[in-house]
Amino acid sequence: MASLRDLKARINSTKNTRKITNAMQMVSAAKLNRAQLQAQAYQSYTNKLREVVSNIATANKGSIRHPMLQSRPVKKTAYIAFTAERGLAGAYNSNVLKRVNKMVSERHNSSDEYTIIALGRMGLNSFRNREMPIASEKIGLPDQPTFDDVKDIAKLAVGMFERQEIDELHLVYNHFNSAISQEVRDMKLLPLGEVEAAGEAATYEYEPDAEEVLETLLPLYAEGLIFGTLLDAKAAEHAARMTAMQSSTDNASELIDKYTLQYNRARQAAITQEISEIVGGAAALQ
Amino acid sequence: MNTISASIVTPNGTVYEGNVHMISVRATGGDMGILPNHIPIVAPLKISAVKLKSEGIDEYVAVSGGFVEVRRGSVVTILTEAAERKEDIDVERAQLAKEKAQQRLAELNEKTAEYQEAQKELQRAENRLHVASL
Numbered sequence: 001m002a003s004l005r006d007l008k009a010r011i012n013s014t015k016n017t018r019k020i021t022n023a024m025q026m027v028s029a030a031k032l033n034r035a036q037l038q039a040q041a042y043q044s045y046t047n048k049l050r051e052v053v054s055n056i057a058t059a060n061k062g063s064i065r066h067p068m069l070q071s072r073p074v075k076k077t078a079y080i081a082f083t084a085e086r087g088l089a090g091a092y093n094s095n096v097l098k099r100v101n102k103m104v105s106e107r108h109n110s111s112d113e114y115t116i117i118a119l120g121r122m123g124l125n126s127f128r129n130r131e132m133p134i135a136s137e138k139i140g141l142p143d144q145p146t147f148d149d150v151k152d153i154a155k156l157a158v159g160m161f162e163r164q165e166i167d168e169l170h171l172v173y174n175h176f177n178s179a180i181s182q183e184v185r186d187m188k189l190l191p192l193g194e195v196e197a198a199g200e201a202a203t204y205e206y207e208p209d210a211e212e213v214l215e216t217l218l219p220l221y222a223e224g225l226i227f228g229t230l231l232d233a234k235a236a237e238h239a240a241r242m243t244a245m246q247s248s249t250d251n252a253s254e255l256i257d258k259y260t261l262q263y264n265r266a267r268q269a270a271i272t273q274e275i276s277e278i279v280g281g282a283a284a285l286q
Numbered sequence: 287m288n289t290i291s292a293s294i295v296t297p298n299g300t301v302y303e304g305n306v307h308m309i310s311v312r313a314t315g316g317d318m319g320i321l322p323n324h325i326p327i328v329a330p331l332k333i334s335a336v337k338l339k340s341e342g343i344d345e346y347v348a349v350s351g352g353f354v355e356v357r358r359g360s361v362v363t364i365l366t367e368a369a370e371r372k373e374d375i376d377v378e379r380a381q382l383a384k385e386k387a388q389q390r391l392a393e394l395n396e397k398t399a400e401y402q403e404a405q406k407e408l409q410r411a412e413n414r415l416h417v418a419s420l
Contacts, residue, residue, distance in 0.1 A: 041299035048295055048365055052328060052355055147297040147367060159399070204355075207329035208315045216314075216330040216353060220367065227297050 004270065007263040011256055018252035024088070025245035031143050032179065032238035038144060039176075039231045046228050049221050056210055056217070059203060066211070067162065068218045071191045077114045078135060078166040079103065080157060080189075080226065082173035082233035083123030085140065090244035092174055092237055093122040095184045100172050103186065104132070115166065117157060119150075119230070135160070145234065147227050154223035161190045162219075171229050174236035180243055182236040189225055192218065288322035292338060294347055294364045301369040302347055308339040309362055311354050322360045329354055333409045335417045336364060346372040348417040350410045368410075375418040384411035 002010075057069075081100050083093045100116070100123075108114045115135040118124040124137050138153050160166045169190040174182045206213045292309055294302040309320040312334035330353045338345045352366025387408035394401040 038298075042297050044300065045295045045297050045365065048355070048363055052353075052365075056328070151367065155403075203326065205325055205327040207313055207318070207327055212314070213328050213330060213353065216351070217328075220352065220365070223367075224297055 002262070002266070004263065004266050007259055007266060011259045011263065014252050014255050014259065018249055018256070021245045021248040021252060025242055025249060028238045028242035028245060032235060032242060034144055035231065035235040035238050039228075039235055042228055042231055046224050049217070049224055053214075053217055053221050055204065056206075056214060066214050066218060068158075068190060068222065069192050072164075072167050074167040075113070076166045077107070077168045077170065078117060078157065078160060079114065079170045079172055080117045080119065080153075080229075081123045081127070082171070082230060083118070083120035083126075084237045084241075085121045087122065088244060089237055089241040092182070092240040092244075093120075093126075096172055096174060097123060097126050099184045099186060101130075103170070103172070117153060119153065141230070141234075143234065143238070145227075145230055150227050150230055151223070154226040155219075157226065158190070158219050158222045171226065173229050173233040174240065176232050176235040176239055179239045182240055187229070189222060192222065288360065289340070290320065290322050290324075290360045290362050292362045292364075294336065294349070294366070294369050296366055296369050298368075301371060302338065302345075304338075304340070306338045306340040306345075309354075310337045310339070311364070313354065318354070320354075320356060320362055324356045324360070324362075326358055327354075327356045331364070331366065333406070333413050335413065335420065336369075346417050346420050348372070348375060348414045350413070370414060370417075372417050372420060375414050377415065377418050380411050380414040380418065384408060384415065387411055 079100055081096055083096050087093060104114055111133050115133045116127050117135050118127055118137045119139075119141065121139045124134070124139055127134055136153060136156055138150070141149055157169055161169055168188060170186055171189050172184070172186045175185045176182055289305040289307055290309060292302065292304060292306050293300060307322075311318050311320070311329075312332045313329040314332055315329065318329065331349060331351055333350050334348075336347045336349050338347065348370050349364060349366040350368045352364060352369075355363045355365065357363070387404050390404040391401065391408065394404060
């Protein structure tokens with residue numbers, strides 16, 4: 001059995017850990033709040049964009065040809081993996097990485113057929129270790145990213161598709177369901193395919209014409225979606241970290257209770273032993 | 287008097303929202319003035335200034351591309367990657383961005399994609415400075 005002093009030290013160190021995890025949980029809760037507000041602000045932008053894009057698509061059914069809307073034979077696929085800067089968020093990162101690895105191993109025979117765009121240090125390190133082809137990377141994204149932070153990576157991905165360097169673009173990320181539930185999702189972003197109609201289709205004039213409008217609209221739409229996915233992933237990250245830290249705080253409390261019980265028992269045993277030694281000593285004297 | 291309900295929306299949130307009497311924008315096909323009851327139209331914008339005219343006050347917003355959407359019932363939405371109201375523009379930062387872009391332009395090859403990107407960056411910075419000085 002551990003000595004009294006060992007137990008005391010263990011209790012103190014667990015208490016310190018609990019303080020840290022508790023603080024991290026509260027920090028993540030605050031960040032989650034802000035992430036949700038930001039996602040709301042973004043929502044009005046993406047809804048508008050989708051409305052206009054689907055309007056144009058439905059109003060000109062069949063007559064519109066745009067490379068971003070058409071699927072072509074897939075020779076090379078790109079994956080954007082949204083991971084966090086660090087761990088301590090439960091299965092947040094490993095879920096995304098597992099999904100990417102699964103998709104890659106199921107769909108591709110050689111590393112020439114795909115490439116990865118890594119967002120977040122955790123993803124980047126893992127892909128490097130596995131020696132997977134990385135087209136681009138972005139680390140050090142802030143907790144409250146702005147559009148400027150991802151603009152270059154979004155432009156790059158959309159540009160690669162336009163230049164036909166890749167024929168499909170997938171996003172792999174954690175979707176934020178609620179503060180306690182996140183799920184891994186993969187989404188085929190490009191080619192855009194069917195854009196579902198939102199609300200009634202209004203008839204517009206296009207200046208100068210529908211095709212030129214689409215020319216500026218579709219890249220904007222795709223880049224916007226990448227940013228929206230990042231916001232979603234960030235909200236999920238904060239939620240995952242909050243839950244992970246919550247459960248480690250709970251575990252620490254449980255450990256402290258257990259050690260305190262052991263400590264009290266050990267102390268009681270020591271006292272009992274001392275008394276019986278004194279009693280034994282006194283009896284021997286008589 | 288008739289008014290237009292105007293909003294300028296970016297991925298980072300709504301930059302402008304309000305009722306105005308006239309909006310003038312620079313579309314890729316030329317300048318456009320939008321008055322109440324304009325027909326529904328969609329047009330891409332240049333990196334330019336948007337002028338929102340309401341009684342006695344002219345407001346200016348710098349937009350970096352995007353497009354304008356006019357809907358039935360005098361609803362105008364401008365969607366763009368980045369927009370700044372005249373009073374929010376940080377002149378010093380814009381000046382810095384301009385110098386940085388000019389520096390990059392001097393170093394890069396004219397045919398690369400980066401060169402075009404830098405050129406756009408320069409346009410954006412100049413546009414911000416222009417709007418700030420209006």
